[in-house]
Amino acid sequence: MATLSARKLVKRFGGLLATDDVNLDLETGRIHALIGPNGAGKSTLIAQLSGELAPDAGEILLDGKDITRLPVHARSLEGLMRSYQLTSVLPEFTAIENVMLSVQARQGHSFRFWKPVTGQATLRDPAMAALAEAGLVQAADTPAGELAHGQQRQLELAMVLAGEPRILLLDEPMAGMSQSESREMTQVLSRLRERYAVLLVEHDMEAVFSLADDVSVLVYGRCIATGTPAEIRNDPEVRKAYLGEEE
Ligand code: ADP
Ligand code: MG
Secondary structure (H helix, E strand, O other), rough: OOOOEEEEEEEEEEEEEEEEEEEEEEOOOEEEEOOOOOOHHHHHHHHHHHOOOOOOOOEEEEEEEEEOOOHHHHHHHHEEEEEEOOOOOOHHHHHHHHHHHHHHHHHHOOOOOOOOOOOEEEEEEHHHHHHHHHHHHHHHHHHHHHHHHHHHHHHHHHHOHHHHHHEEEOOOOOOOOOOOHHHHHHHHHHHHHOOOEEEEEEOOOOHHHHHOOOEEEEEEEEEEEEOOHHHHHHHHHHHOOOOOHHO
């Protein structure tokens, strides 16, 4: 059984069919890349999987259980999480302090009662483990606002990992990165594969084809192909609809 499944998902924005009967399976130990041109509906699909957007039809199953109507918070408690772009990062706090706040949130404490937490092993140890998974241990004590762009994206990932996810939904984690930053993030994501089910939306084709176990191609809301990277590369319809436009 897939860890997370989308079945015949449909989402309309007025007359626009943004998600057109999409099926998608994520499995622990696999990175499933979702590619497609701008406006294809990739972010809309992620928003439905995470619970921010309600589909108009179809269902979403987590470990076989219907979660289609479950709110974001309840899904995240079940281990289904997406990354956000730096919305929750506090720039004056160090990287480790930011991750400790995520650990604290996971442990159910209210932010209103937040006290200086440096040195508290129950927060610090899991925060350090999350930073290590995200490849950012060396910057643990750097204020988040002073991190390079690539490192900020790694911090954002560490903050998600601190929430103890099982399924990671990543919307363009390499956006705006330099080549060397993308390579670093590629290595980080590659190491995550083992423990998580990962959905990776990404424009960097080098990263996609080196990381993905499965690739799905979305065009105008419709999934036109799912297969291994090699199958997708050689699929004539995919080449015509998408990859071909870059040649
Ligand atoms: P992608 O992430 O693949 O670039 P999106 O999922 O962001 O694509 O968008 C898919 C289509 O749905 C686009 O045509 C976009 O303009 C439209 N769209 C996305 N969100 C909304 C919204 N909240 N209201 C209306 N149209 C939207
Ligand atoms: Mg998008």
